[in-house]
Amino acid sequence: MSPAKRSTKDAAAAGGNGQVGEEAEAYLARLRTMILIRKFEDLVQSLFLRGEVYGSTHLCSGQEAVSVGVAAALGADDRIAATYRGHGHALACGMSPQKFLDELIGRETGICGGRAGSMNVVDLEHGLIGCFGIVGGSLAAATGAALALRRTGNVAVGFFGDGAVNQAYFYECANFARVLGLPVLYVCENNGYGEYTPTEAVTPGGIVGRPAALDIPVSQVDGQDVWAVHAAALEAVAEVRAGGGPFFLEARTYRYTDHGRGDPIKYRSDEEMEEWRQRDPIDIARTRLAAEHGVEAARLDALVADVDAEIAELRSRALAAPFPSPDVTVPEFAPAEA
Amino acid sequence: MSPAKRSTKDAAAAGGNGQVGEEAEAYLARLRTMILIRKFEDLVQSLFLRGEVYGSTHLCSGQEAVSVGVAAALGADDRIAATYRGHGHALACGMSPQKFLDELIGRETGICGGRAGSMNVVDLEHGLIGCFGIVGGSLAAATGAALALRRTGNVAVGFFGDGAVNQAYFYECANFARVLGLPVLYVCENNGYGEYTPTEAVTPGGIVGRPAALDIPVSQVDGQDVWAVHAAALEAVAEVRAGGGPFFLEARTYRYTDHGRGDPIKYRSDEEMEEWRQRDPIDIARTRLAAEHGVEAARLDALVADVDAEIAELRSRALAAPFPSPDVTVPEFAPAEA
Amino acid sequence: MAELEFRKAIWQALDEELARDENVIFFGEDVAKAGGVFQVTPGLRDRHGEDRVFDTPISELALSTAAFGSAVCGLRPVFEIMFADFFALAMDSLVNQAAKYWYLSNGQAPVPLVVRSAVGGGGRFGAIHSQVPAPWFQAIPGLKIVAPATPAHAKGLLKASIRDNNPVLFFEHKRLYSLSAEVDGSEPELVPLGSAETVREGSDLTIATAMKGVHDSLAAAAELATLGIDCEVIDLRTLRPLDIDAVAASVEKTGRLLVVEEGPRTGGWAGEVVASISERCLGRLDDCWRLATDDLPLPYSPPLEDAFLPGTEAIVRAVRERGGVMPEGAA
Amino acid sequence: MAELEFRKAIWQALDEELARDENVIFFGEDVAKAGGVFQVTPGLRDRHGEDRVFDTPISELALSTAAFGSAVCGLRPVFEIMFADFFALAMDSLVNQAAKYWYLSNGQAPVPLVVRSAVGGGGRFGAIHSQVPAPWFQAIPGLKIVAPATPAHAKGLLKASIRDNNPVLFFEHKRLYSLSAEVDGSEPELVPLGSAETVREGSDLTIATAMKGVHDSLAAAAELATLGIDCEVIDLRTLRPLDIDAVAASVEKTGRLLVVEEGPRTGGWAGEVVASISERCLGRLDDCWRLATDDLPLPYSPPLEDAFLPGTEAIVRAVRERGGVMPEGAA
């Protein structure tokens, strides 16, 4: 998850040819990751419909700029905790898309050997403490991680939704982190709904006033613009790393898909959906790269083609991977030396 | 717990002779209840030291004006939930001091037959849903009660300490109450400490900003002055009863005694203790009654003597009461018709 | 004869009790407007009003204590914990408030509340959306735990739970929601809590189980019958209090007991059944044992999850491999 | 020979492990400056620094998840839940985060955390400050539950718990804190988790128990010996995983098993012991049963609480009244 590692890989992937500036190259890499996340989600959905991904799928399409913008502000020894809607966070962390997809279709080659599935996936090598299926569990895990990280100057990031802000974990952990001055960045991805319930209906007084009441510094950012997210995250991470204690960042975003496995009712208007479609984070990044950084359309198209090829390969490899065998005896406890 | 009932009883107890005004009579009755609470606590402590009260004792000496001032603002069908530091609340509700003392010394004649003890006592007849030994449990029970009471125009009051404000129950319940517009009054008795920990050390941003961030109206009051508490409570209860949803009242107060069974360390300075002794709610009430309402010293002294006599009788009756028999078979479940 | 779907049976029970008693209310996360993530409760809000059927924030602890406090003050709240795994967040109110109140208050008020919740694996939801948390509450005096296996029982048990004066955890197995069964209208309106039902008579072995385990056990019994083993199958229906009398009566006849539980072997309710029967019927017992899951979290991957759960095949295997019960020459 | 007090044994274990491994930290409500409400941990903050030994807000859920998150990131946190009844507030993190992580992550990281907590009745603290919540966690794979009976074991078990790579609930019985026992320095530094100890040999009846029950059972055994009944007493020491081998070996000898648990009869760990032994040793068993509390909350009033708890007298009575075990002519 080191910026060094990531930028090398990203630059190569983006086909960097030196014709645009450094910032443009960095954002081309971020755009590529966003496209990868989007197409990964599309793939997951198509596999879910074919019965190859199981249970439920909580896709993050529309929210890619948040994961990518924040992850790019972190170093190799920082830590991330995410939710059941965590594919974007995992990929932005640098988790192998192959191992991730293999996990989602339950294969032995999955990042957790097929044990975890989407809602419980862990990749410590890339700094992902885990995805947590209990609302609030992610920010809680990040709070705990920060207790360990404060010794080393690193930062823990907890991603969570607007719905989690009404929950016990949020309040107790944020207060705990503030009392102990823990290096944790809380990133609230406010997509306007918790399942089918609008945020306003269950969050009187709004979101950021709550951490602010605990004396935690807050900021709000447009979650559809990866530049804005990244800038806000850099600032927040710097404050946290400097010993300022917890920080709360609210990113306003939107999910383009159903909550999980098909929504039982229509709770969002066509106009609202369309309005947010107009603010697609991928389109915004493309447009900015073209307009502000002079990136040519051909280069952007090549990026998409490149991701398409990656996705196709991911898919065929994953479907060819073996399922784990139930005949292996698994010990209940971790051994003395792990 | 109706004001009618209470004032009759109180007026008689205060020996009302018509020589002072109506307000003075009301406050004489309240003063009497405060003195009763203080002397009740002294009695409990002396019985605890003799091994007649068991386990732990959480006394509320110093905090009497809060219970009394708030309870006097309630009607017969309102409900109260209190903490393990709940003797004042129980007596202010109108619970029989005899039944209460009997309970505390484990007798069959206790309000809960000796099953509950101080930390779990219940007296629904007088509107006391219960005392709750889990920090936060009281305000939680009051929140639930309010869900029932909103049909009838009544109000639920939850008393709790400053320490409870950091806890899951507080946050989830306050938000829940606000979302549903429940008629609940949260009364935070801020005595400056949760056990041995100063409030400031664990409550960044302070107390009232937290409910305020949930869009709950708040007010703060001097918890040593029963006039001030009562006025604030009347206003708050009126708002709640009028359908304004939850209200949060912080009363600044002080406990004169140890937290529970003897404090392991000295965490309060002599100066601080002395300063608060100067603000004894009973002294303040006496002084105000004398200075502002022309109540004679003799009348005030008579009040004390009257309480002393009551306490002496309580004590001897309680100690003569029978213990419950363990040989009775108790069913595990409530029957169909309770 | 009409078909009744399990999920519809729950709906009917709620609808009828909401109509019968205005003190009944129902709330939860996305249960009202959206009708619940398992689509069990659509339309109830429109039928009974938003004061009585409503959505809440994601606050399981607040939900539970709201039920407790309102029950003590005269309502009969029913609320939903979406996945039973989330009970861990609501535990304090259920254990330390609701379950103890009747006793500690010396009978001043009952606590008539019901928590409906989806339990169980097999849906590929992974370890934290598949548990059956009965054991977490098994040693909590004052609580009842109901675990229906059929649509008709689900309806009668839920109605009885709502009318019961104690806190009741009502478990709905996810794999049963879409189960339909014929009902002919002669079913009793209420199924009493705490009473088991013998769903298959047999003489060689008693299988006691609940929820999906009943269907799996019946299928296993049919297969075992072809091998000459005649199983009696008992649907416990309520996991707390357990109808040990019914199991004991059966064991008196068969002399052998297998308890099938979906959940970890160690510490589950199956152990409670085995222990109670051993204490009581030791002299008559030729064998007793449990079939449950390994002591591990439930895995996500289909072959792992399928092997993990004690389904029909596993039951047949467990009986065949256990010495003593097979007739001569079979096996 | 020196005397070691139970509370001091805990203190020493913490002190030594804090000194030995800088990844060990310790936190809780009023444990640092004030040394804990039971005065178990005074001075540790001064000795090891306020970064490693610190006080917290009253937030049991945050405490648990702080331990989980920091354990996954390399620390070995120990924290205190003041009264074990408050575990209900911390349950989600322990059950749904800590206990499942090692398995679900496919072994990516262990979760070496310890929760110390005061359990048990007899202190007149009433129903919500006296529980032994072992059963709540008994069916949670991945968790260990330790329950020492003596100062020396308390020390060795706590040190082993801190070095264990799994989440451990460490129960300290309130009535044992002031117990002193002689130690001669030859005690092993670590007492392994999951292993029981036979603390009295006997041939007629096995009594398996833990914590205060060990002392009560030993006293009962002494009294029963005068009636001609020779009891073997097993101190389980760990309630999860249970050392069923040790109990089984004893039962092979005695043929009779009594399990004494402080906690409600239904759903407790005693049932798990009885069930496991019945499954395994049925042929050798002449009798097995449990002595526990009634299925009620613990009452406050002294005569009620005393009669409620399964003390020495109750154990003697339980054995005398149970047919079969008394020698001819006694009873």
Ligand SMILES: Cc1ncc(C[n+]2csc(CCOP(=O)(O)OP(=O)(O)O)c2C)c(N)n1
């Ligand atoms: C404690 C808990 N309660 C309920 C759920 C069911 N649930 C899953 S996602 C969700 C909505 C969460 O909304 P939000 O936090 O806004 O995140 P989003 O799904 O919008 O990303 C709910 C209620 C859960 N997983 N955990």
Ligand SMILES: Cc1ncc(C[n+]2csc(CCOP(=O)(O)OP(=O)(O)O)c2C)c(N)n1
């Ligand atoms: C959930 C929970 N955690 C811890 C305790 C132990 N405890 C009892 S009183 C107390 C302090 C509470 O402080 P505060 O809320 O300020 O009330 P006060 O005692 O000052 O009236 C604590 C920590 C408890 N009873 N419940």
Ligand SMILES: [Mg+2]
């Ligand atoms: Mg959301």
Ligand SMILES: [Mg+2]
């Ligand atoms: Mg306080």
